[in-house]
Amino acid sequence: MDEEPSKSPVKPAAAADSETELFVSSYLVKSIARHGLDEDYVKQKWRSAPVEDKKRIEEMYKLLRAKEVEYVLFKTQFLNETNIVE
Numbered sequence: 001m002d003e004e005p006s007k008s009p010v011k012p013a014a015a016a017d018s019e020t021e022l023f024v025s026s027y028l029v030k031s032i033a034r035h036g037l038d039e040d041y042v043k044q045k046w047r048s049a050p051v052e053d054k055k056r057i058e059e060m061y062k063l064l065r066a067k068e069v070e071y072v073l074f075k076t077q078f079l080n081e082t083n084i085v086e
Helices: 013-024 027-033 039-048 051-085
Strands: none
Touching: 027 039
16 A cells, blocks of 8 residues: 655745745844844844744744734724723
8 A cells, every 4th residue: 555655844945945034034133133233143143043943933923923913903992992982
């Protein structure tokens, strides 16, 4: 019985590299640079960071962005309800 090879969720290196480049050019790098570090230095450090660290930081960043969206929605709802009271 021939078994179909398992399909791995692992992305090709080119896709992973483009995701890293997208992340490097994201808000996070600019935000870190605003705290006194050179943007090119931050990008260089990111590119040389271990994959495990990149994944952990990317996941934390995604969670932070989701919380920020949740906060903005909550704040908008609060302000809308406050305006109704007036």
